[in-house]
Amino acid sequence: xxxxxxxxxxxxxxxxxxxxxxxxxxxxxxxxxxxxxxxxxxxxxxxxxxxxxxxxxxxxxxxxxxxxxxxxxxxxxxxxxxxxxxxxxxxxxxxxxxxxxxxxxxxxxxxxxxxxxxxxxxxxxxxxxxxxxxxxxxxxxxxxxxxxxxxxxxxxxxxxxxxxxxxxxxxxxxxxxxxxxxxxxxxxxxxxxxxxxxxxxxxxxxxxxxxxxxxxxxxxxxxxxxxxxxxxxxxxxxxxxxxxxxxxxxxxxxxxxxxxxxxxxxxxxxxxxxxxxxxxxxxxxxxxxxxxxxxxxxxxxxxxxxxxxxxxxxxxxxxxxxxxxxxxxxxxxxxxxxxxx
Amino acid sequence: xxxxxxxxxxxxxxxxxxxxxxxxxxxxxxxxxxxxxxxxxxxxxxxxxxxxxxxxxxxxxxxxxxxxxxxxxxxxxxxxxxxxxxxxxxxxxxxxxxxxxxxxxxxxxxxxxxxxxxxxxxxxxxxxxxxxxxxxxxxxxxxxxxxxxxxxxxxxxxxxxxxxxxxxxxxxxxxxxxxxxxxxxxxxxxxxxxxxxxxxxxxxxxxxxxxxxxxxxxxxxxxxxxxxxxxxxxxxxxxxxxxxxxxxxxxxxxxxxxxxxxxxxxxxxxxxxxxxxxxxxxxxxxxxxxxxxxxxxxxxxxxxxxxxxxxxxxxxxxxxxxxxxxxxxxxxxxxxxxxxx
DNA sequence: TTGAAAGCGCTAACAA
DNA sequence: TTGTTAGCGCTTTCAA
Numbered sequence: 149x150x151x152x153x154x155x156x157x158x159x160x161x162x163x164x165x166x167x168x169x170x171x172x173x174x175x176x177x178x179x180x181x182x183x184x185x186x187x188x189x190x191x192x193x194x195x196x197x198x199x200x201x202x203x204x205x206x207x208x209x210x211x212x213x214x215x216x217x218x219x220x221x222x223x224x225x226x227x228x229x230x231x232x233x234x235x236x237x238x239x240x241x242x243x244x245x246x247x248x249x250x251x252x253x254x255x256x257x258x259x260x261x262x263x264x265x266x267x268x269x270x271x272x273x274x275x276x277x278x279x280x281x282x283x284x285x286x287x288x289x290x291x292x293x294x295x296x297x298x299x300x301x302x303x304x305x306x307x308x309x310x311x312x313x314x315x316x317x318x319x320x321x322x323x324x325x326x327x328x329x330x331x332x333x334x335x336x337x338x339x340x341x342x343x344x345x346x347x348x349x350x351x352x353x354x355x356x357x358x359x360x361x362x363x364x365x366x367x368x369x370x371x372x373x374x375x376x377x378x379x380x381x382x383x384x385x386x387x388x389x390x391x392x393x394x395x396x397x398x399x400x401x402x403x404x405x406x407x408x409x410x411x412x413x414x415x416x417x418x419x420x421x422x423x424x425x426x427x428x429x430x431x432x433x434x435x436x437x438x439x440x441x442x443x444x445x446x447x448x449x450x451x452x453x454x455x456x457x458x459x460x461x462x463x464x465x466x467x468x469x470x471x472x473x474x475x476x477x478x479x480x481x482x483x484x485x486x487x488x489x
Numbered sequence: 490x491x492x493x494x495x496x497x498x499x500x501x502x503x504x505x506x507x508x509x510x511x512x513x514x515x516x517x518x519x520x521x522x523x524x525x526x527x528x529x530x531x532x533x534x535x536x537x538x539x540x541x542x543x544x545x546x547x548x549x550x551x552x553x554x555x556x557x558x559x560x561x562x563x564x565x566x567x568x569x570x571x572x573x574x575x576x577x578x579x580x581x582x583x584x585x586x587x588x589x590x591x592x593x594x595x596x597x598x599x600x601x602x603x604x605x606x607x608x609x610x611x612x613x614x615x616x617x618x619x620x621x622x623x624x625x626x627x628x629x630x631x632x633x634x635x636x637x638x639x640x641x642x643x644x645x646x647x648x649x650x651x652x653x654x655x656x657x658x659x660x661x662x663x664x665x666x667x668x669x670x671x672x673x674x675x676x677x678x679x680x681x682x683x684x685x686x687x688x689x690x691x692x693x694x695x696x697x698x699x700x701x702x703x704x705x706x707x708x709x710x711x712x713x714x715x716x717x718x719x720x721x722x723x724x725x726x727x728x729x730x731x732x733x734x735x736x737x738x739x740x741x742x743x744x745x746x747x748x749x750x751x752x753x754x755x756x757x758x759x760x761x762x763x764x765x766x767x768x769x770x771x772x773x774x775x776x777x778x779x780x781x782x783x784x785x786x787x788x789x790x791x792x793x794x795x796x797x798x799x800x801x802x803x804x805x806x807x808x809x810x811x812x813x814x815x816x817x818x819x820x821x822x823x824x825x826x827x828x829x830x
Numbered sequence: 831t832t833g834a835a836a837g838c839g840c841t842a843a844c845a846a
Numbered sequence: 847t848t849g850t851t852a853g854c855g856c857t858t859t860c861a862a
Contacts (some may be wrong), residue, residue: 161558161615163839174849179841187847206613210555211839214854217502219551221594229595230576230777238570242597246604251611253562254570254595256583263587270592272547274502274855381781414781436571440722440755441782504855515833520857528831552855555838615839 162205171199182207213274221253222463223270223279223300229256231379231407232435233452234282237303240456241280248464250277257283271298278463280456281305285346299466303459305348306476313466313474315458319349322448322481323356323402326430329446329483330400331364335428338366339398340373341387341408350375353404353432372398376408384411385418392419392427399427400489406431406438406447413441413488428489443487451479503546512540523548554615563591563804564611564620564641570597572720572748573776574793575623578644581797582621589805591618598624612639619804621797622646626687640807644800645791646689647817654807654815656799660690663789663822664697664743667771670787670824671741672705676769679707680739681714682728682749691716694745694773713739717749725752726759733760733768740768741830747772747779747788754782754829769830784828792820 164182168175173196180188181196188196199205213219222245226234238254245252253276257264264285270276279300296311306314330338340357343350354373361368374391376383384403388411391397403409409431413423421427423443431438434449458477466474505523509516514537521529522537529537540546554560563586567575579595586593594617598605605626611617620641637652647655671679681698684691695714702709715732717724725744729752732738744750750772754764762768764784772779775790799818807815 161839165839175840176842176849176851177847180848183841189847192847206610208555208839209614209616210551210560211854212841214549214551214555214856215839215841217854229570229579230573232571232573235571235576239597251594251596251616253592255592256580269547273550275550275592381777410778410781414783417783436722437751437778440751442755442758502855506855516856517833517835517858518831521832524857530831533831549855552838553857555840556855556857558838 161208162203163208164205167196167199167203167205170203171196217274218277219275220250221276222250222460223253223255223267223276224282225255225257225264225267225279226282227257227285228379229254232437233405233407233433233450236435236452237282237456237459240453240458241303241460242456243453244457244460244464250464257285261285268298268300271300278467280459280463299463299470301459301462301466301474303455307348308476313462314476315455315462315479316349317450317455317479317481319352320356320359322432322450323353323404324360325481325483326402326432326448327357327360329485330402330428330430330489331360331366333400333424333428333489335398335400336366337369337396337398337400338372339391339401341384341391341401341403341412342373342375343379343404343408344377345375350404357402369396379405379407381407381411381414384408385415386411388412388415389418392416392421400429401427402430402432404432406433406435406445409445409447409488410437410441413445424487424489430489434484438484439486446486446489447484448481449484450481454479502549503544504549505546508537508540508544508546511544512537558615559618560616561591562594562617563801564594564596564608564617565623566596566598566605566608566620567623568598568626569720570595573778574746574748574774574791577776577793578623578797578800581794581799582644582801583797584794585798585801585805591805598626602626609639609641612641619808621800621804640804640811642800642803642807642815644796648689649817654803655817656796656803656820657690658791658796658820658822660693661697661700663773663791664694664745665701666822666824667743667773667789668698668701670826671743671769671771671830672701672707674741674765674769674830676739676741677707678710678737678739678741679713680732680742682725682732682742682744682753683714683716684720684745684749685718686716691745698743710737720746720748722748722752722755725749726756727752729753729756730759733757733762741770742768743771743773745773747774747776747786750786750788750829751778751782754786765828765830771830775825779825780827787827787830788825789822790825791822795820 164175164178168178181193242252255267280303282303302314304316342354374387376387401412403412412429431445431447434447438445438447462474505516505519509519519537522534583593596608621644623644643655645657683695715728717728742753744753753770772786772788775788779786779788803815
């Protein structure tokens, strides 16, 4: 027997004026009570609250937003929600946003530039008060427009030369730390699996890799750096297979993301190479799975949640005072040693 | 040198009346043009369009929403965005939503019941037109309220006895398939690592496990089924360590999620057990990482994107015609054989 | 084919 | 302390 279905209330929208009528006060008073403003006598407030409860009144935020010209939504644009790295950042953003009474409108930009551009329209259409952008394409796109005046901040991916608040890490130094570790382990033939060069972080990490190698007086072999178009596991596998097929293949591989690095491990397994004995592997991000696989993945940890939290805070700060000079902030990374390198 | 910063336009909001004035027509006409309604002469329309372009007009959707009483937002409540399983479903939802001109408001409910309840308010406050709920607690909570009249659908987690549209898989049969596979491989001591029993899917899968064992005439040892409170890798590891410490420990383990199963693998490695020789492992979901680890994880694949897409479609259907009888739909799962079992 | 005008539900002056 | 009222920007009858 199907359970008793609660009588589907007519979903009649109870408006503020209905409450006012029911309580025998004006809408202004109801509004004051709803917004917890001072200047309402306790008995009056109680009367209103009673009516609110009796009628089951819920404020229509659409109307409020129209009136106050704010939506209390924060747009978050991410290249790929499925990537654990971004997922953690999103959680950080969400935490701070909620604390401040904002909701997060999450947009997966994929790799679609059209989509990216259209999302910025949400800002102009007042459907979101501000945006956090983790997507390089969007950012780049944004630059050519009037975007500098729009309330948004950059997270992870940013260009310090542009007048937009940002939070991220020192990618150059982080990459350098990774390569230095490999060097210290005695490797001299070190491969790089980098993501698309349109990503600023990709260019910075590559530079860190290059500079550190040069600093050690080591020649850089162009065939040791491979670029991939996505951060999927498969991309890492394919790149590794290509890289290792060459004569004089590297004895160590630095992948610019853990997902890529895990793909590298797969490839190495296929090739019957032992890790780290035959080939050492180091990743980037320190996503949760890095600690689970065998061997554990040595990697550069990014403070993911903190990255997201900081981004949200910067944005909120900017919203609170549009004139304020919101700074760019760099968070610390650190090398996490596990079995793979 | 910092790049030339585009002059920060005063962000003066261009309203429909500004366009009307500029074009020398009424706001009604502008509205008609914006909504591509018939009954506007071409020259008039062109004039309006020209003004729209000249002024850089963007419609304020807040105002439209207030007027039309729809927000074009779809609420999606998920227990954990960080879980790759949910992430894929979200992508599916997003795809369909965008196709239909909706945006997705993603809410991570965590395990917080208070948060869950409050999200449903978004519906009542007209900040979202409908909701897709992947979270059991929210669902259960919803049942006690007037929720049946609210426009929402259940995804993955659902109760067929409740009059709410849903999409999911046949968890009982899927679990049965998993256990049958283990049985066919000759295992008779099969452990279950299940998630919290407040999850309907957990109860269904456990029943599938129990029934299949019973069907094979095998006794069920209570100490072989362990319940965990989260789907983290660590939870799987801890449960396995506990389970394997017992005398007469299982030779095969069925974990109700791949994340848990990966934790199982970690534990087994710690215990120096070979997989699948000493202990076979089978997971559930078939998230991307399942194919990357070593040994590959044998698992029950769920059509994640399709689950999300279907959920979105059901919801849209329900929104389009609130009176329509929207069905519950069950999608197919299938057993993916890899190295672990 | 176009326009005038009445709201959608709310907030915030301004009055009382 | 409370009420009146004018919009926020849009859609949508109803008239012209």
